[in-house]
Amino acid sequence: MAAHLRITASSRALCTRARRESAHASTILQMHRLVHFMKHICSAIACACMISATAPNADAPVQVRGTQWRRLADGRTAIMVQFTVEKEWHMYWMNPGDSGAPPKATANLPAGWKLGRPIWPRPRILKQQDETLFVHEGAWSWLVPIEGATLDQAPNFAIELRLSWMACKQVCVVGKATVTVAPPVGDIEPLAKIVEGSAIPTEVVSEYAIKLESTQPAHFTLAGPAHGASAARFLQAVDAGVSLQCKNPCVATVQDDRIAIDAPVQLRAQDALGQPFAISGLLLLGDKPSDPCLWIRSVVISSATQPR
Amino acid sequence: MKKNLALSLLVASTFAFTAVSMAAAGDKKKKDEAAQTEKKHDTVKVGDKVPDFTATDVNGKAVKFSDYAGKTVVLEWVNPGCPVCKHATESGQVAKMITDAKAIDPSVVFLMVNSTGSTAQNPKATADYLATNKVLASAAIIDGDGKLGHMFDAKTTPAMFVIDSKGVLVYSGAIDDSSNDGETPGKTNYVVNTLTQLKAGETVSPSTTKSYGCGVKYASSNAKSKKG
Numbered sequence: 001m002a003a004h005l006r007i008t009a010s011s012r013a014l015c016t017r018a019r020r021e022s023a024h025a026s027t028i029l030q031m032h033r034l035v036h037f038m039k040h041i042c043s044a045i046a047c048a049c050m051i052s053a054t055a056p057n058a059d060a061p062v063q064v065r066g067t068q069w070r071r072l073a074d075g076r077t078a079i080m081v082q083f084t085v086e087k088e089w090h091m092y093w094m095n096p097g098d099s100g101a102p103p104k105a106t107a108n109l110p111a112g113w114k115l116g117r118p119i120w121p122r123p124r125i126l127k128q129q130d131e132t133l134f135v136h137e138g139a140w141s142w143l144v145p146i147e148g149a150t151l152d153q154a155p156n157f158a159i160e161l162r163l164s165w166m167a168c169k170q171v172c173v174v175g176k177a178t179v180t181v182a183p184p185v186g187d188i189e190p191l192a193k194i195v196e197g198s199a200i201p202t203e204v205v206s207e208y209a210i211k212l213e214s215t216q217p218a219h220f221t222l223a224g225p226a227h228g229a230s231a232a233r234f235l236q237a238v239d240a241g242v243s244l245q246c247k248n249p250c251v252a253t254v255q256d257d258r259i260a261i262d263a264p265v266q267l268r269a270q271d272a273l274g275q276p277f278a279i280s281g282l283l284l285l286g287d288k289p290s291d292p293c294l295w296i297r298s299v300v301i302s303s304a305t306q307p308r
Numbered sequence: 309m310k311k312n313l314a315l316s317l318l319v320a321s322t323f324a325f326t327a328v329s330m331a332a333a334g335d336k337k338k339k340d341e342a343a344q345t346e347k348k349h350d351t352v353k354v355g356d357k358v359p360d361f362t363a364t365d366v367n368g369k370a371v372k373f374s375d376y377a378g379k380t381v382v383l384e385w386v387n388p389g390c391p392v393c394k395h396a397t398e399s400g401q402v403a404k405m406i407t408d409a410k411a412i413d414p415s416v417v418f419l420m421v422n423s424t425g426s427t428a429q430n431p432k433a434t435a436d437y438l439a440t441n442k443v444l445a446s447a448a449i450i451d452g453d454g455k456l457g458h459m460f461d462a463k464t465t466p467a468m469f470v471i472d473s474k475g476v477l478v479y480s481g482a483i484d485d486s487s488n489d490g491e492t493p494g495k496t497n498y499v500v501n502t503l504t505q506l507k508a509g510e511t512v513s514p515s516t517t518k519s520y521g522c523g524v525k526y527a528s529s530n531a532k533s534k535k536g
Contacts, residue, residue, distance in 0.1 A: 095518075096520065098463045098464075098523060099463055099464045099520075099521065099522060099523030099524070100520070100521075100522075100523070101392065101520040101521065129523075129525070129526075130526065131463070131523050166391075166392065168522065168523070170525075171389065171522075172390060172391055172392070172522040172523075173391055174391045174392065174395070238518050240514070241514075268515065268516060270511055270512065270513040270514060270515050271513065271514040271515060271516050271517070273513065273514060
């Protein structure tokens with residue numbers, strides 16, 4: 001009996017101690033969670049406070065909602081600028097189409113650091129009146145990579161990012177904002193494949209055969225898997241001295257789950273300004289904004305065909 | 309017998325109606341194709357000799373291209389309602405371009421063209437806009453029907469076209485290499501660059517660039533849009 005009582009007491013003590021320790025651990029865990037949560041809240045508040053953007057109104061249909069740090073697939077860090085565009089207005093892809101202008105970013109960066117080529121999500125092809133435009137609407141995100149001496153490092157200083165853009169409906173307005181982007185806190189989240197409903201381009205992989213032939217007649221060929229898409233198009237960016245002769249975007253043939261494009265190209269040496277002829281753009285698979293898109297760049301290698 | 313006759317007449321008339329409809333559709337298709345071909349043929353590209361044209365200026369006077377024979381002519385598409393155009397003009401960028409151009413070629417002619425349906429209806433507004441910003445153009449053309457704009461395939465404001473003294477279009481595209489919304493002028497003004505190269509007897513390079521800015525909202529497009 002006494003032994004039983006001792007065991008019981010001991011067990012009770014152990015249970016009490018276990019409960020106490022469990023409660024302590026639970027408290028610590030809760031505190032960790034609270035601290036982590038507060039970090040996010042503070043970052044968000046800091047971001048919001050550091051944006052000096054034009055407030056949304058009838059004359060300023062674009063708002064910069066905020067910025068986030070993201071890790072790109074190649075290891076670089078990027079600032080993801082989150083825009084909100086008023087209904088019926090649009091901003092522009094890197095090649096705006098028949099009119100418009102894409103957003104731009106500049107920043108004060110230390111020596112050895114620079115802004116990389118921005119990354120746009122898959123645009124919408126907008127046909128209005130006599131124009132074909134490549135646009136972004138509603139809530140969308142634009143990525144500005146930061147490239148430094150060590151590509152996999154994140155900046156440990158605040159970056160002042162100056163943004164300018166053009167937005168149009170029936171009329172157009174220009175806008176700008178200056179965003180102070182604090183250094184990232186903790187691990188940087190990897191960039192998702194789809195952001196706010198639009199696919200982020202992936203770099204084209206070796207499964208596609210791409211060629212820019214300069215032999216007369218010059219032409220651009222692309223062939224590869226359709227990955228189940230029933231339609232595909234190639235949307236050319238802006239390439240100095242190189243113009244696809246099919247109407248942008250160029251429609252691909254899709255058969256037996258393979259896509260193919262063979263389009264004539266006009267090459268103008270006087271417009272390439274000494275740079276190799278190159279064609280770049282997006283291969284759009286499918287028709288939905290969230291359908292995959294691949295970033296393609298093909299350079300003519302033959303020195304005999306290079307611009308003087 | 310009567311029923312057979314009626315039926316025959318009905319069938320015959322149906323065939324006749326179908327034949328007429330198909331013929332009409334074929335004619336329309338041919339006309340559309342002809343219109344497209346005509347449109348392509350009329351669009352002036354770099355390297356083409358620019359055909360003579362007559363336009364109307366803000367004062368209602370006729371402006372004839374052949375009046376400037378032997379001179380380099382620069383056409384700039386403008387729209388007082390376009391913020392990109394406004395910035396280029398109000399910042400003095402356009403005035404400076406004209407000054408710099410005349411320093412290279414004192415006889416160069418600048419023609420401002422407004423093909424935007426909504427603002428072209430008010431010639432005085434265009435005239436005042438250019439005068440206020442000290443844009444010393446030889447003429448300000450009101451292209452309300454868009455004929456001149458379509459001839460050069462002007463898509464944006466601003467958009468620049470340089471025609472050399474032999475009447476050949478040698479440059480078409482952006483005003484400079486900023487390729488933006490007008491915030492910051494680019495380092496190279498393509499019109500000044502073109503005139504410099506023409507004076508030196510060099511090949512114009514670049515001869516074509518992408519122009520950025522507001523779309524030229526042609527009056528005919530607006531009319532189609534409203535009907536649609």
